Amino acid sequence: MDMTSENAELSAIVERYRDAEGGLLPALRDIQNTFGHISDAAKRQCAEVFNLSRAEVHGVASFYHDFRDQPTGKPVIRLCRAEACQARGGEALAAEAENMASGRVMIEPVYCLGLCSVGPNAMVGEQVHARLGKSDIARLIDEAAA
Numbered sequence: 001m002d003m004t005s006e007n008a009e010l011s012a013i014v015e016r017y018r019d020a021e022g023g024l025l026p027a028l029r030d031i032q033n034t035f036g037h038i039s040d041a042a043k044r045q046c047a048e049v050f051n052l053s054r055a056e057v058h059g060v061a062s063f064y065h066d067f068r069d070q071p072t073g074k075p076v077i078r079l080c081r082a083e084a085c086q087a088r089g090g091e092a093l094a095a096e097a098e099n100m101a102s103g104r105v106m107i108e109p110v111y112c113l114g115l116c117s118v119g120p121n122a123m124v125g126e127q128v129h130a131r132l133g134k135s136d137i138a139r140l141i142d143e144a145a146a
C-alpha cells in the first residue's frame with residue numbers, strides 16, 4: 001500500500017467513527033486490523049477528529065495489549081487465553097502453537113473472543129477460528145506463514 005492510499009484509507013476509517021459515541025476505540029481497532037499497527041500519524045488524526053489530545057489517544061492505544069506502535073513484520077495469530085478457552089485446553093494449545101510457529105508467525109494472547117462455548121479459539125485478521133485442536137492450529141500457522 002503506498003503512502004497516498006494508506007492516508008486515504010486511514011482517513012476513511014477515522015471518518016467512519018467520527019460521529020459514533022466512543023468512536024475512538026473502534027477506530028483504533030479498525031486501524032490496527034487494517035495496518036497491523038497504529039502509527040503516530042494515525043494517533044494524530046484520531047486526536048483531531050475525536051477532539052482529544054494526543055496524550056489521551058496515546059493513553060487509550062497503549063492500554064490495550066493488541067494495539068501496537070510498530071508493525072510486527074510477521075503475521076499474527078491471536079490465541080484466546082481467557083478462562084473458558086483455557087479450561088478447554090487453550091493453555092496446552094498455546095504452548096504447542098509457540099513451538100510450531102518457531103518465529104514464523106507471532107502467537108499473541110487475546111482475552112475472550114466471545115465464543116467461549118466452542119473454544120479454544122483464535123483470531124487471524126478479522127476471522128475467528130473455533131474448536132481448535134493441534135492440527136487446526138498447525139494449519140493456521142502454516143497458512144499465515146505462507
Ligand code: FES
Nearest residue numbers: 080082085113116
Ligand atoms: S474464553 Fe476464549 S472465547 Fe471466551
